[in-house]
Each structure stands twice: as structure tokens, then as C-alpha cells.
Amino acid sequence: IAGPPVYAEDSNRIDFDIELPLWGVTWVLKGYVDKSTLEIDAAFSVKIPIIGSFQLARVKGNLQDGVKVTFGVSVLHGDARFYSSNGWLYVDLSATVFGKVYGPISIRLIPLFPLPVSQNV
Template structure:
């Protein structure tokens, strides 16, 4: 789960978390930076550890995710998250 916002300058400020049955929601990392440069975060909890990279490709926000959950490796995998709107200024 990614909760936060992206501003007009492509700055992302969000919290990355995961919901695990019985345990509930665990916060993995704060995500802050500019998407034009890409944003990498690493997380390490008792249950989940790994890394994520947020980036833009073809006007979409993507996450590249690699994680170990309860000792089982997942990824790396790329997920297309949301389209990023563009603004056209008309004079």
C-alpha cells in the first residue's frame, strides 16, 4: 500500500506499507524524493525486508519491488501503479 501524494514537480511524499493477515498493516518505509530521478528505499522489519524503487516510464508511475516475506523471496518485479496526468498550458 502506498499512501501519499505526488506534486506538480513530481515530488513524491508517501508511506509504503503492507497488510498481512492476522498481523495487520506494517509500515515499511517513508518514501520521499523526486520521481524524475527515481526514488529507492530499503525496508527491514521482523516479517518483511527488501527494497523498492519508484520511477516514471511512459507517463506511468512504477514500482520495482523485491522482498523477502516470512523467509520466502519475491521479485524483483515491476508493477505499473497509476498514470501521471500531464498539464497543457494554453495562452
């Protein structure tokens, strides 16, 4: 993952740019979540070595219900479901990459609420 989420000036909004190297490609999710409604609006894309980057889907909807997308480009296809659980953003991902089947796998991506910080330093 490319680092912690960036909390925008709007305290109800979490901006993120996540890169997840997995199965020979890099999966990218860039967008935001509204913490008050758990609405997500993000671009889901993939970086394939030598071939390039491709947008796979627009992820837009409520994370409590889950947002499912199906994708297929060049040398990969599959589906992903984005949802919230226990204050975290998750993705369930299944894909065929270069002819090899992977998943399903559940990946915890980012906290949707600030993590508690110990006062005992």
C-alpha cells in the same frame, strides 16, 4: 490496485491510496505526486494477515531520479524503487516474505497524467 488516482483541487497534485495484494501480503502506498515537479511524498506500508499493518518507509523525492527505500519488519524485508516512466508511476519491488524470496518485479501503478478519453461514444 484500489482504484484510479484522485485529482485534488490543486490540478498539479495527484492524491492516491493504492493497495496491491502480492506474495501473501498487501502492499500499501498512500500519498501524493506533484505533476509539475514529479515530487512524491507518500507512506509505504504493508498489511500482513493476522500480524497487522506496518509502515515500511517514507517515500519522498523526485520520481524522475527514482526514490529507493529499503525495509525490514517482522516476517519481511526487501527494497522498492519508485519512479516515473512514460507518464506512469512504477515500483520495482523485491522482498523476502515469510522466508520466501520474490522479485524483482516492475509494477505499473497509476497514470501521472489524465488518460485520453475517446470522444466517439
